Amino acid sequence: MKEELSRYKELGDFLKTRRAKISPLQAGLPEGSRRRTPGLRREEVASLSGIGITWYTWLEQGREIQVSAQVLESLSRVFMLNEEETHHLYTLANQTLPTNIPPHKQVINPILQRILDSLTLSPSLILDTRWNVIAWNKAAKAALMDFETISIEDRNYIWLTFTNPQYKKMFDHWEQQAQGLIARFRAECGKYIEDPWVTEFVRKLKNESREFEQWWSMHNVENEKESYKIFNHPIAGKLTFEHTSFFVADNINLKLFINAPAPNTDTKMKIKNLIDAMPVSL
CATH class of the missing domain: 3.30.450.180 (Beta-Lactamase)
Known part of the structure; x- marks a missing residue:
């Protein structure tokens, strides 16, 4: 149980750091103003990946929720993850990497x-x-x-x-x-x-x-x-x-x-x- 909680927390922390690395411009959004922190806002990530803001917030908070491969694929795309980062994301979420590579x-x-x-x-x-x-x-x-x-x-x-x-x-x-x-x-x-x-x-x-x-x-x-x-x-x-x-x-x-x-x-x-x-x- 303790190990699972650590996994969820690690997943949440990983998502936070990746969110901070992506600028609105990179994501195709206007820069805007009054951004207190670097990177995207949670609601922007939720919108771009097609998931609910509450659900995504729970993910970053390290709550015990199951994440589908479809959600992970969307997050990988939004955060522009490389191969190693994508593999790490799927591992933390206890999901198997997709095999749809010709x-x-x-x-x-x-x-x-x-x-x-x-x-x-x-x-x-x-x-x-x-x-x-x-x-x-x-x-x-x-x-x-x-x-x-x-x-x-x-x-x-x-x-x-x-x-x-x-x-x-x-x-x-x-x-x-x-x-x-x-x-x-x-x-x-x-x-x-x-x-x-x-x-x-x-x-x-x-x-x-x-x-x-x-x-x-x-x-x-x-x-x-x-x-x-x-x-x-x-x-x-x-x-x-x-x-x-x-x-x-x-x-x-x-x-x-x-x-x-x-x-x-x-x-x-x-x-x-x-x-x-x-x-x-x-």
Whole structure:
């Protein structure tokens, strides 16, 4: 209870400081006169964000009231919050960040791409909360798939697993792998159950894949965990990996998926040969 009260107070204090940073001019309002404090007035914030002045006042006072994602989105817009501030606001309000960012608008930090590239013999990917493939390294391109040849709309790990015939053939025990993937995807979707994208994506994939339709209805869930993965590459043959994943430090909506060559196998040598055989990019 004490922790919750601290959270509400922190939220109220955060809103006050953000309100003080936005000038009427920035918000599209006349400057006016006789402003005793810098920034916007509470009634101006309430009007601009489409919420009641009393309710917004309670928010700044740290009262125990639930805040919807729609209100947080409006406040983020009015206060012109950056990515870190927006994430902090949603965290304080006990709400999950929205996921309605199209994959082509996701830009990863160049440092993160260099880290990906440094994993020279471990096929690695960056995925968002919708399992869209945002970035990859040369090893992933050589051993898994050339994601550049896939349209951005279809560059989704779940979609590819169920609809791409060549990719499906690479999985050893595809049915087992695919069912586990659905269970992890459903567990992730539970955090964004109100996202219209989820409903539409599931509907489309049900139409494309009889297996997905059957297994999705089972409502199995599981968390992401370390595991062994075996791929049957059309050129290199059997590739065995130790798979793990990590949240990205500056954006927890992104995950780093790493497939490290399993010890006591020839996978590392095969990955190196595949990369050496790739055409040189101009």
